[in-house]
Amino acid sequence: MIKIVPILSLMLFLASFQATAQKREISGPVYIDSAKAVEVSAISKRKLKAPSSEYKLFNPRNRGINKVVPGKGLPKALDKTRQKEFGKLPVKEPKLTFDAATSRSTPTDPTGAAGPNHYVNGWNSAFSIFDKNGNQVSPPASLASIGGEFSNETLGDPIILYDEFADRFLITQFSDTPESFLVAVSKGSDPVNDGWNTYRFPTGGALPDYPKISVWSDGYYVTTNKNSNTASTSQVVYVFERDKMLTGATAKVVSFPLPGINTNGFYSPAGFHAMGGEIPPKGNSPIVFMQDDAWAGVSEDHLKIWNINVDWNVPANSTIAESQELGPASGVSPFIATFDGGAFSNLSQPGEAPDLDVLQATMMYMTQYRRFPGYNSAVMNFVVDIDPTAAEHAGIRWYELRQDRNGGAWSVYQEGTYAPDKSDRFSGSMGMDKNGNIGLAFTVLDDSPETPIFPSLRYTGRYSNDPLGLMTVKESTIVEGRSPDPSSRYGDYAHLTVDPADDISFWHNGEYFEAPNRKNKVGVFKLAADVANDVGIIALVDPVSSTLGSSEAVTVTIRNFGEATQSNFPVSYSVNGGQTVTETFTGSVAGTTSVDFTFSTPSNLSVVGQLYEFIITTNLEGDQNSENDALTVNVKNLFPKDVGITSIDSPYTGLTLSSAEDVTVTIENFGGEPQSNIPVIYRLGNNREVSEIYPGTIGVGENAVHTFSSKVNLSRFGRYTIYSETNLEGDGDPANDAKTKSVANLNCIPEGSDCDSFGDGISYFELGDILNERIPCTNGYADFIGFSTDLDRSKGTFTVTVKTLFDSSDDEKFSMWIDLNDNGVFDDDELLISRQTIPSGNTAYSYDFSLQEEAPLGQHLLRIRAGDTSFDGELNNPCSVMQYGTTHDYSVRITDSTLSLDDFLLNEANLLISDQRDGLFTAFLETQFDQRLRVTVHNILGQKMLENMVDNNGNGYEYNFDMSYGASGVYLLRIGTRKVGVVKRFIVK
Structure with missing residues (x-):
């Protein structure tokens, strides 16, 4: 039964709170x-x-209207917290891995938790139970098999939880008959043989999408993606009366909004999940969510924390209050947590598979809380784009927050962004063991042809005494994916828990693919020492590759992987198989710490260009793990002088490049001695070289950036080749001196071709209802987007007719594209006619072309180019300026005579875009179609700037959007379904 909080008492409470809240918002329960x-x-x-074996798409991601502002938000450069290198500390391979589920559910929603003797595993929409050795003790079963309130319920989004303070398992899912949240609580620690109590908690008339549950002392807390457009006033967080549920009694539920929140369509806050043997005091249960300054209404990137206090005796007296905002001043570095304008397809896979959903705007499950003497700690993570200047590159932003007293303020103890190479990393899940060591597991993906990686599960971590902000443990594999995800839906989450039996083992459950199946793999790993005596070598500190001599000191890093402090043990090294040098480490090294040791005997490494192989070993008596005792490292005696160009950093491909673009290069010192006054040149195409001197000093192994004082003219639209090299006198290895880079001026409105002197280009164009005769030359480009015709894709073949005024032989040719994906770029796979000859002037020639059966319906741009290819070979570059020719743009509308009535109505709609000044625009689509539509904005480079949803307001679809932060230029807006849409070009000045 719904109860309303008395308005007067709530108002009085709000008024009294103002004096101490520092203008933080507070709310009572709303349900x-x-x-x-x-x-x-x-x-x-x-x-x-048995669970269903049929393919099934589960729970399409519920989303509200997002509030991304294209061009808004920091950072504008590389994420400064990025970890660019892998950790170096060896860690044992997973002590156990096993397949937990095989399913056609899309996605599988992998979840699971370890208890004292079992691992309970869940997926959409089923569960199974394993012992701690990975043996299945209860077979896969539908969630409906649990019985009670779960009977006939298979909607899914399950979460498996172990409440270690009560020694109980929880199994949850949501329901829409009616909208509610289902919870099964075991009666003991044995999920197979102990009975269960089941509950159906109403959720106030809206589906509790993407629920995530956590344990606090006074309740089970559930965060949801619910009421996203009114999250600051509607129910979002639910609290169930834990004490009553543990006894099987009737239990209350209290629901709260998140006052002061900003959301981005889909969103997922997180509750702090208590673990570690000591339960927190009741009250002040934290909820956390990131706030991205790319969203409207957010001025700077920050973490927002709320505190919930529940009064189970008088639930109406319960409160939620904004507690803290941890922004740049509090140690939260700027981040980009928005991908593709808020869209759900983001990361490319190898091959032709669809782009994956990166799970943006989500505090990944779980946010784990643990109590230590003198402080409390919480760890959390979410996905970020590490570099806004390049293609999207997903990394994992992670935090450890600390609190020095119960209910006190939280502070950022450490933060980092794990992105150690070019591969994407996302869908992270992390936890902390009893020693303060952090384990992080995640999905890795790479679409590069050279090193393709299908969605795979890996892990890393850090020890409590390691340098802050770094994952120091070597990245290790749980499972390598064998095939791509056949859908854009991935996950929708992963789940890492800490084993309550030893409080140091991490159990991670994630999704990978083995065509045609989606599979869930559990990997069990740990960082903490599991033996007393274990010493090894982890690094050769000195010498390093440089200019070396005949008496080089040898320094190594010794790691104590065990629990017991060690001293007085032998350490040895040999070089290129020569005599072994053995000495005794007489100091002491505590458990799970490292120390440097320098041998008294140096090494002779005096041959220039020689590669030396060091083998370093320890020989601790009674060592219980010999796998890490030896390390092999190669060191090279470098040429004293050896520098080169490692990258040409600017200019880069863009819009309307100027006649005075900077040329910037990175110079690296590959040699063994510092270098200064380095000659460096660049050359544009076959033009003359520009020579300058880099006057600074570059240390061994370091690099420096040089911007030439002489700028380059790239004002003519088209593609350019830039070459740069160093010319250091006496350079020992010229092979690394130079780099070449291609850039393009991609205005894609290629004005400036000569179509008047000889009559080159298209003078007549006919396609369907379009008849454009006696086309004037102008400046080589003409915008005829107002001309439009329908192309019924079910007909297959179409005829285009063209003329030219140039009476040529076979040199006058034309090409034609249709921008089928509406991204503003005429891609190679959208080229329908390529370099077709127009044999003579003033004669109409007809040519056939065809459309794919699944060509996207709706309005698209058509581009046609013609010219004398004996002067200009760039006819098939839709953006280059031809010397003699023309480029014209038209509109086409792809239809299908077999369309449904709804598709037909949308395809007939008229789209208008009006400039409201100051970068604000309004798009209006007039149609009788009445379902929710999707709107996207792309720039002329094809980058998606925004994706959103829009509803019919009774008169049509009106969408207001802010481009005031966007760069000046041409953009394309599309409104429609994924099958049918209307596209229009607009300009930001």
Whole structure:
């Protein structure tokens, strides 16, 4: 039964709070109800229903209207917290891996938790139970098999939880009959043989999408993606009366908004999940969410924290209050947490598979809380784009927050962004063991042809005494994916928990693919020492590759991987198989720490250009793990002088490049001695060289950036080749001196071709209803987007007719594209006619072309170019300026005579875009179509700047959007379904 909080008492409470809240918002509950327990027998005593084996798309991501502002938000450069290198500390391979589920569910929603003797595993929409050795003790079963309130319920989004303070398992899912949240609580620690109590908690008339549950002392807290457009006033966080549920009694539910929140369509806050043997005091239960300054209404990137206090005696007196905003001044570095304008397809896979959903705007499950003497700690992560200047590159931004007293302020103890190479990393899940060591597991993906990686599961971590902000443990594999995800939906989450039996083992459950199946793999790993005596070598500190001599000191890093402090043990090294030098380390090294040791005997490394192989070993008596005792490292005696260009950093491909573009290069010192006054040149195409001197000093192994004082003219649209090299006198290795880079001026409105002197280009164009005769030359480009015709894709073949005024032989040719994906770029796979000859002037020639059966319906841009290819070979470059020719743009509308009525209505719609000044625009689509539509904005480079949803307001679809932060230039807006849409070009000045 719904109860309304008394307005007067709430107002008085709000007024009294103003004096101490520093203008932080506070709210009471917006929904109160209760649920009775329905008892069910032990799983071992019941016949279980097998899970469905059919392909099924589960729970399309519920989303509200997002608020991304194209061009807004920091940072504008590389994420300064990025970890660019892998950790170096060796860690044992997973001590256990096993396939937990095989399914056609899309996605599988992998989840699971370890208890004292079992691992309970869940996926959409089923569960199974394993022992701690990975043996299945209860077979895969539908969630409906749990019985009670779960009977006939298979909507999914399950979460498996182990409440170590009560020694109980929880299994959850949501329901839409009616909208509610289902919870099964075991009666003991044995999920197979102990019975269960089941609950159905009403959720106030809206589906509790993407629920994530956590344990606090006074309740089970559930965060949802619910009421995203009114999250600051509507129910978002639910709290269930934990004490009553543990006894099987009727339990209350209290729901809260998140006052002061900003959302971006889909969103997912997180509750702090208590673990580690000591339960927190009741009250001040934290909820956290990131706030991205790319969203409207957010002035700077920050973490927002709320505190919830529940009064179960008088639930109406319960409160949620904004507690803190941790921004740049509090140690939260700027981040980009928005991908593709808020779209759900983001990361490329190898081959022709669809782009994956990166799970943006999500505090990844779980945010784990643990108590230590003198402080409390919480770890959390979410995905970020590490470099806004390049193609999207996903990395994992992670935090450890600390609190020095219960209920006190949280501070950023450390932050980092894990992105150690060019591969994408996302769908992270992290936890902290009893020693303060952090484990992080995640998905890795790479679409590069050279090193393709299908979605795969890996892990890293750090020890409590390691340098802050770094994952110091070597990245290790749980499972390498064998095939791509056949859908853009991935995950929708992964789940890492800490084993309550030893409080140091991490159990991670994630999704990978083995065509045609989606599979869930559990990997169990740990960082903490599991033996007393274990010493090894982890690094050769000196010498390093440089100019070396005949008496080089040898320094190594010794790691104590064990628990016991060690001293007085032998350490040895040899070079290129020569005599072994053995000495004794007489100091002491505590458990899970490292120390440097320098041998008293130096090494002779005096041959220039020689590669030397060091083998370094320890020989601790009674060492219980010999795998890490030896390390092999190669060191090279470098040429004293050896520098080169490693990259040409600017100019880069862009719009309307100027006649005075900077040329910037990175110079690296590959040699063994510092270098200064380095001669460096650049050359544009076959033009003359520009020579300058880099006057600074570059240390060994370091690099420096040089911007030439002489600028380069790239004002003519087209492609350019830039060459740069160093010319250091006496350079020992010329092979690394130079780099070449291609850039393009991509205005894509290629004005400036000569179509008048000889009559080159298209003078007549006919396609369907378009008849454009006696086309004037102008400046070589003409915008005829107002001309439009329908192309019924079910007809297959179409005829285009053209003329030219140039009476040529076979040199006058034309090409034609249709921008089928509406991204403003005429891609190679959208080229429908390529370099077709127009044999003579003033004669109409007809040519056939065809469309794919699945060509996207709706309005698209058509581009046609013609010219004398004996002067200009760039006819098939839709953006270059031809010397003699023309480029014209038209509109076409792809139809299908077999369309449904709704598709037909949308395809007939008229789209208008009006400039409201100051970078604000309004798009209006007039149509009788009445379902929710998708709107996208692309720039002329094809980058998606915005994706959103828009509803019919009764008169049509009106969408207001802010481009005041966007760069000046041409953009394309599309409104429609994924099948049918209307496209229009607009200009930001």
